[in-house]
Amino acid sequence: MISIYLHRIFRNKLAFAGALLMVILIILALTAPWLAPSHFADQSLIDRLQPPSGKHWMGTDDLGRDVFSRLLWGTRVSLVVAFVAVGIATLFGTLVGLIAGYFGRWTDAVLMRAVDILLCFPTFFLILMVIAFLEPNIVNVMIVIGVTSWTGLARLVRGETLSLRERDFILAARALGASTPRILFVHLLPNVVAPVVVSATLGVGGAILTESALSFLGLGVQPPDPSWGNMLSAGKDYIYFAWWLSVFPGLAILTTVMAFNLLGEGLRDALDPRS
């Protein structure tokens, strides 16, 4: 089964490129302390605002810090924030979707109305509002992005569960006396894994964009910790004469988000039984 999927994914060139990029990014994030020419907080005020050169591949910022090194360290921050946030959202969304879809009736009604209400608030505004009351730091950003982005997945899983619930194998499981948690997690869950995986992969890209926008507005990862968003934020004051401060972090975000989107799309094509 899995080998069929793998085969299908590798046949899709774009998805393969996305997967490859993702692996490279994860390796870069893990090895950043050894790969980076200098530590992300190493300052050298003599070398401030140097354009890209052999010594500093992507130039230096206003405090003389090596942009390339900060970019590598920033990969860690962006990926960790995105993975944890998506993890939270996936857990929440799958659980709510399974429960709403399986129990139906008023459980379903209450949960889905709650989802409707959440969908009325622009996610980004909701995140901004909550962050305003908590302290803006990495942990809060991860939690808030995660807690506000599960609604789409919950609807998706609920829909799948609704139709699965009526199938014979669930009826059989029930007739054999399987407990409710067993039906939910052993019988239903494996059947909704495909859409969940696709939505999680696409979610990573979205989470990276949200985190970088928050950090750009000064409400996300706080300096001196390097995040692509706060690097852009710091660079915008020098954008007129130091283009490298704004171009490279933006390209890093673009490439990373694109990698996860390509992979997510590829997964969707590979896992969708209709294709």
Next chain:
Amino acid sequence: MMIPLLLGITLMTFFIMQLAPGKPTDLVTDLNTRMSSEAREKLVKLYELDRPWHERYWKWLKRMSRLDFGTSFRDGRPVIKKIAESLPATLLLNILSLILIFTAALAIGIFSAVKKDSLFDKISTFFVYLGFSVPTFWVALLLMIGLGLKLGLLPISGLRSIHYSDLSAWRKFLDMSAHLVLPVFVMALTGLAGLARYSRSAMLEVIRQDYVRTARAKGLPERTVILKHAFRNALIPIVTLLGLMLPELIGGSFIFETIFAYPGMGRLGYDAIMARDYPMLMGIGTIVALLTLAGNLLADLLYAFCDPRIRYQ
């Protein structure tokens, strides 16, 4: 259906506010060492902070139903007045972006579906991917520098020039339009990519249907087949997407109005967040949710307009 949703929205705004650490009176009590604990109690009583939450919520709801959100912490002006001043600019920005999104995305979608696998289709697919993955605030930054500062083609902040009041009516219009180009374009970017792709696949789905073949077989000109028979049917799922896009678009207002120093509700909200201006935030939160709700209603009406089958039910 609408009423419980409305109640839910207010309940949610109320609870987010309860998330705020500490009490509003802390500013007065904790910073004042000479404040006795009795005086502190009195202040809490005065603001009814000792009452259970449902009583406070009910009171707040009653005030809200009269659109009384209290006064801003920052300048003491009524919240509703400040919102009323900035809302038209935000609506203008959002509506213009929406129009741009729909016209451009539908045109791209139809054209790439009709000419599937052509060069145009491939290029537009590539740009759609790019549009999905690009951080839009970064594009805003680059455009401001490129078109605004380096080339000096477009103004990069605000909605009006300093000498706006001296201009003739026509010049005023031109001035405002120039200020709107960048914000509208950047705001439309994300939604554009999504909708273009969605309408392409909706069109591809419809073009395969029997009634399209029948229309062709009848000898109708290709234009009529595509625009009348295929497009009208593809429009139905597209309209559903409109309701989902609105919150996203309004959420974007908070970033882009801040970047472009645009005098709208988004920037008002951002400033309120930075200043922890709670009454202001509660007001904006409620209005934003109401706007989204109104947008959804509009999408439902459009839905009925596009699909006669719903109208006659």
